[in-house]
Amino acid sequence: MSASNATATNISRSEKRTLFRFLGLYTFLVVLILGLGSTIYYNLQKDLMLQTKRLELEEFSKELIDGLKLLHIYFDRYRTYPRNPLYRSAIYDADKVLIFSTLKDPKGVRLDKVIYTTPKHQIQYIHVLDSYYLGAKYVVVEIDEDRAWFYTAWRNILLGGGALLALFLVAGILLARLLVAPMKEAMSLLDRFIKDTTHELNTPVGAILSNIELIRPERLDSSTAKKIRRIEIAARTISNIYKDLTYLTLHHQIASDNQDVDMSALVHERIEYFRILAESKRITFQTDIAPRITLHIDASKAARLIDNLLSNAVKYNRRNGTIRVMLKEGELRVADTGIGMDETAAKEAFKRYKRFDTAVGGFGIGLNIVAMIAKEYGLRVEIVSQKGKGTEVIVQWRVS
Amino acid sequence: MARFLMLLIPLIVTAGPYRYNCVACHQRRNLSLEALFFDYLLKYSSERRVKAALYSFIKHPTKKKAVASEDVIKREGLMPQTTLNDTDLRKAINTYWEKYKVFGKIR
Secondary structure (H helix, E strand, O other): OEOOOOOOOOHHHHHHHHHHHHHHHHHHHHHHHHHHHHHHHHHHHHHHHHHHHHHHHHHHHHHHHHHHHHHHHOOOOOOOOOOEOOEEEEEEOOOOOEEEEOOOOHHHOOOOOOEEEOOOOEEEEEEEOOOOHHHOOEEEEEEEOOOHHHHHHHHHHHHHHHHHHHHHHHHHHHHHHHHHHHHHHHHHHHHHHHHHHHHHHHHHHHHHHHHHHHOOHHHOOHHHHHHHHHHHHHHHHHHHHHHHHHHHHHHHHOOOOEEEEEHHHHHHHHHHHHHHHHHHOOOEEEEEEOOOOEEEEEHHHHHHHHHHHHHHHHHOOOOOOEEEEEEEOOEEEEEEOOOOOOHHHHHHOOOOOOOOOOOOOOOOOHHHHHHHHHHHHOOEEEEEEEOOOEEEEEEEOOOO | OHHHHHHHHHHHHHHHHHHHHHHHHHHHOOOOHHHHHHHHHHHHOOHHHHHHHHHHHHHOOOOOOOOOOHHHHHHHOOOOOOOOOHHHHHHHHHHHHHHHOOOOOOO
16 A cells, blocks of 8 residues: 555544535535425426416317307308317317317317417316317317526526525535534644643653663663663653654654655664564564665654554564564565454555554554655555454565 | 228118117107207317216216206206117217217317
8 A cells, every 4th residue: 555645634624625515414404405495496487377378268268168169059051160269179079189280280189178388388177078070179278488497497597506506615614614613623632642742752752761871781680671671662762652643743843854865774773773672572583684775864853653553563563473674675574473454454554643553542644644755755655454364564666 | 982882881880779779769859969069068078087087977867967957858858768788878979989089079
């Protein structure tokens, strides 16, 4: 799993993500509600138009029925269908068979309806007769639809809907900010706590370590020497955490002092530093470190990177395990024989405060720091892990 | 001549039951078949329903089924039950429908 896309997780980023998710869902619901409202409004406008036209069409149908009645009575002498230029009409018998029509399209008539619009923008009104003049049970009267209502309805939907959408979106943004505020506050509290804790850790840890260095183990009995060694391990662990937290909280305030760092010497030095921690779990180091490998980087950041890889390799390793460290031109590999992790966990590994085993110590910031340093110096970090077998972290850089 | 006869015979055969039974009787009593047809049309509307009503009435004439006015029934009485067999009766009804139907006659 590459660290290229999983660099520093900060408050504003997670806030934005939550905000966008909320806004996406909110917008979808708003559009759904507005769509539903628009459909209801459109259908109401259409019904209103049809009810207005129905009165007119009823008058036309009465006139037509009078004409049919006369034609029925005088059919032996007179056979001209009653016509009016204001409307078109048709008559159907009780079995819905067309008797006569002046309609534009008599095939699409829906005799089970009362009034409706056709796809060709005509309004058709159906009148069912009680006395079947000329055998006609259904009288259909048709006029062309005046589309003014349609354009008015759509204009109102677009203007009103647009205004409502804007209003809802503004309300949504305000709501989202309210929603995110507690999370933002919690993250800010956590960061403040880490800063304060870090500040308070520095002096006592420094004092413990410097005093331990002054003690001569050969002058101590074996039991006391063992206890002192345990204190040193604990102090180094705290010191490591302190350095990580300092980097995390203050790295943007400290200018980088980039230079050609002798990575071979640094890796050796950091292994020695962690050896005492590793020994407490009976972990042994296997090293394959090429000499004179250099990298243009801030030395303290390079140390942070190596320390975090070694620290994780110790923390997540099993007792009597091994840590294999390999350094060659353009590549550093740190592999452990520990618990390993699955693909999903490997993807999340670079996120801040992500811990995969709460039984071991730490804040879940180590690999996040590695990712941050890698991003700053254009290094490629990859995790190759297999659950139950171990994890290998590969750091690669371009060799000029 | 033979061809003319071949065309004429089916017409005579088809129109026969209607002409020699329905028309003959209605002419004698001076009762318009056309007016009765339009009464049927006014009450029953479609071809299927008109034919079914005619068949039912001619087979078993009752006052309830009759479409003629009460005055006419009082004056002329109900028509007697038909002596035509089913095939001839249906032929007569078909001829009657074809003669007076409005389909294709409205302009």
